[in-house]
Amino acid sequence: MMTGKEYVESIKKMRPNIYKFGKLIEDVTTNPHTSEHVKSVARSYDYSHNPDYASIYTCKSALTGKVAHRWTTLMDSMESVRGNSDLKRHQYRQSGTCQGATCAGWTGLNALWSATYAMDKDLGTNYNARLKKFMIDEVEGKSMALSGAITDAKGNRALRPSQQPNKMSNLHLVEKRSNGIVVSGYKVQICGIAAAHMVICVPGSGYGESEKDFCVAFAVPRDAEGLTIVECRTGMDRRYEEEGWDVPKNGTITQAWLFFDKVFIPDEHVFMCGEFKYTGKIIGDFAAIYRAAIGACVAGQGDVMIGAAISMARANGLSQKTFQATLNEMAINNELTYTMGIGATALGKQDPSGLWVPSPLQAHANKVLVGRVPYDTKVKCIDIAGGISETDCFPSYADIQHPSYGKKILEGLTAGCDGESRGKMSRLVTWLCNGSGIPGCMHGGGSPDGAKLVVRAFTKWEDFAKDAQRIMGVPEGAIKEPETKK
Template identity: 45%
Template sequence: MINKEQGAIWVYASHSEGRLDPVALELLGKGRQLAELSGAVLEAVLIGDRVGGLAKELLEYGPAVVRVVDSPSLKTFSSAAYAAVLAGLAGAHRPEVLLLGADPRNAALAARAAARLGTGLSAHCVDLKFNGANLVQTVPGFGGNIMANIVCPRHRPQMATAAAGVFAAARVRTPGAVIVRESCALPRGLRTPKLQKVQVRAAAESHDLAGAKIVVAGGFGVGSKKNWELVEKLAKALGGAVGSTRPPVDQGWAKPEQMIGASGKVVKPDVYIGIGISGMMHHTAGIRGARTIVAINSDPKAPLFAMADYGIVGSVSEIVPALLAHLKAGKSLEVALKDVGWTRTEAEYKESLGRMRPNIYKFNRLIKNTAEDPATKRTVEGHAQIFAAARDPRYQDLVTTISHLSGKRISRYLSVIRSPEDMFANSKMKRLMFNLTGTCTGGRCAGWATMNAMWSTTWDMDHELGTDYHKRLKKWLLSAQERDITLSGALTDPKGHRRLAPSKQADPDMFLRIVAKRKNGIVVRGAKVMICGIAAANEVFVMPGTRLKASDADYAVSFAIPRDTPGLTIVEARHASDDRDSEEGFDNPVTQGGITQAYLFFEDVFVPKERVFMCREYNYAGEAVFRFTLPYRSAIGGCVAGQGDVMVGASMLIARANGLQEKVFRDKLVRMLINNETTFAVGLGAAVMGKPHPSGSWMPDPVLANVNKVHVATLPYETKRLTQEIAGGLAETGCIPAHRDFLDTRYGHLIQKYLKAHSPAEVRARIARLIEWLTMGPGVPGCMHGGGSPDGARMTVYAESKMDEMMELAKRIGNISDASLMGG
């Protein structure tokens, strides 16, 4: 602590045009706090000509003493002359601390005064406090990546500057406060300049900035002077002020007075929108008081996202024009941000399920709300994570994309796959969702692939047959994107006698069929089976599951309907150990994820015309199924790799819980890693080797997609086996008493004692149950037969590979003629 004997805390009271600068009053506010805590006296120093009125005003802000140097020779500010006066005064009175504003005039004065006094100076402080007699001066350093605490232990006064807005002024009068007139002559040769003409230009925007309710700030990421107009337009559209980081000022896009931060202005708006701003501490020091922070940045790792309430990952030139368009259409900022930047919230998604007509049964019971019922809520929670990821800057650009139909940001699961990059994102997103949930969010991906298959198929039909299916699909898709629905897909028919075509079955309902065609729609009857994630879906997209002939025309049908459409009844299938769904504790290791499969029964369901995308065009059914398999079979490699990642992690955990190190199992772990990357990479290869369809969609390569499917039906099973091998019998047999037994007061302590290894019993049990869940429980995705059987995939590899060309290669290299082959 310092004390009165040791010296005072001085604040230099800068002023311009007859008014005290706000920063001077704010520094007095901080000085008063420091004085109260340290026992020092707070004093203000005022220099100028005819400043008596200002001296009286200063008394209202807490100093015990106001020292005034009032002289006609100090009429015009000069950093050299004022520094000489200030340093002279300080030399005479020896204050402990001297604080000044950080604006250019005060900064120049502070630097000169410090040099004259032979002391240190910390510029642009964002905090000040005492540690004993030392003033700890906090300054953002190294591009704002650290907060440096600077002290000046050997020289006095301890000098610091701080920008306007960093500290708060307090109107308080110290009893007995006095004004002391000081005389201080200018050293020889120093003259203050004589001004002949003063022209004051209003800096309108900068004036508004500090007090603005809305601030739209641009950074270096805005990219150009031309793009800077977007920042200005957005500020204008919102009635806000334009702010900037330092680089745009250096580039000449923004004015110096627009700079926000430790060396610029401090703003405290209701809403701050930072565009192309990384979020370095020097800048964020000026926005800490903002109520709501919105960050727009193409880099999901930009630090500004960490302090943002809303983050939009995207380019300036993509996001800002879209925002402007929404605002122009009369939307509020919140709605515009939402429409541009993200999709439904998890809560909105779950609420939408709660509003649906109950039509799903399990265990003889009608499920009222799939988001709440124990039989289905885990799969809903898993799907809800897609909505959470869409708002998470780390994942947003993967889980969402820009609709080519509307220019809005939408869920990727409702997009048309239009490029190899879209296909990569497909694989990566599926891997991510498996990483986040440990399993399949199948209520979305089959729907996505069916819609994409029908996107190109309807385009072909419209061009070749003159139908309007593609137009209908486009309209429906636009609305699905806007509503951000969860869409499941349904292809698999019950199929009856496997060797008989649909129309030859004893029961004609073994494949879903059209039973009536009306002016305004169609009526369908039959079933779709083994449909994944339907309990988590808002709508279901239906298409044929097989190639069809003319006699099967009634079975060539595709449409999308709400899950709760009248006439549709759904029965959930059992999954392994599903009676554990109602259990608590480690019996149920995963609460946000799980697969459900269901039977869908269509009992004369009416489908409105605008939702029908194929009606008896049997010639196109086979091709549509083929097109479904392409994105599905290439991206499923990402799914199983994502679950494989979790299995690798769980294997390492169980090894540690058992007291072993994973290096004992290194070979097995490496095998698992190779399996993961193989399926992932072959899927990516299928994407690269694909080709565009005239409808704009991208078709992955059929050979590689189907090779991947065969890998997917084999390699993950090896990974599961290796996981069980590492985990031991505990996980393989699931030989762990129930959580209820574990807690039993009579014998629970015995289970706990004998289940313990290196880790406590409960942790070991939880990891083992997770492995059981991943390798044979409800975490196992249907990768063997999902999207078609491995045998079907092998047949496609055979059919699509150019084997004749391969034979020609061998003949040419080996000098084997056709004649010699025939024995000639």
């Protein structure tokens, strides 16, 4: 297992291919747009070696029997999938935000595990053996951090990938060679790229035969030739990449667009090429694992919101007790999504490949909750903190440094504590509630609408209707669903 320092050195050596604000980022480990995320991931590497946290950050690898960074391993049991949730809640509590490079790529690998197993069994391919070698030799063997690229640019949402006027809207196969494949197209909104060694790419949806070209899954080095990356989050978060004391200094998230232009992927990194029937399995298993764990992500962020709200109340000169009822509600929100995910995991089952797959009904119901509940927590956090945090009506760090009026700003900020401490807490509340935190809830891990379809498919509507009628002794068949008019 690598240490944080070794990890940062390994990322430093990579070819620069990430841009932001029109400029190439020469070194992601020092550039302010990306360095905080690298720092956040480095902390996970260090925690793996810390006896106080090792049980969260490491586990015994199902493939090698060795102790490994948890995010490099196969989730082969209920405990290991629960470990995913607990890792994420803890990671969020360290930085207040998502740690992309130890998240979606890991889930992608696990979803590929079960899909490649099924493909090998049905089609006689050797994808699973290839994936196993990749996971042992490279992911676990080299202690890799991985991003996961599922979301395509898509184009017109009403059209399938093959119907798009521009094929680049979706990642696709360009050419098959004797030793690998060539791919082009765009993946977007990908978290943690700047801190990742490799990216696990999987199809963006379940596809039919007409979309065969879009059914490619592979691992690609973040700095591969032909891959250009553009870092996003250019609005709210820009201020948080400044250098003052008023910005979070414990790790932020990065998110990027990936432009593949005829990128060569050697056979040993290709885990699907055209087997469209298995794309549904990749997406299904990915979503079940991811949506079980996402309740822990938002709970971890909610924990920080509670801490920030209490601190802000005190910084304003008020006691925690003044807001205890609201704080209780915030805590209940956090436990709701966390335990819903743990429940989905406990109700899951082992796939024939060995992967533990959480129960889809509860995992997807959790995704729907995650698109609602944390927003309520954020509103409550802002309610406690006050208008300064809601509007970010807070002069910039440069203004605070101004020789004539800087001191006045600090005086104006001073309340239940010194101005600088109150300013820091206010900025954290704004960042959690209006900045980095907000988007993760609604569309992160997929939109709630898709999750609702799964809830509809897995809920036993007819059984419930029969139960209700039986309880009241209504004869079977007396109450019927009206026939649909043609």
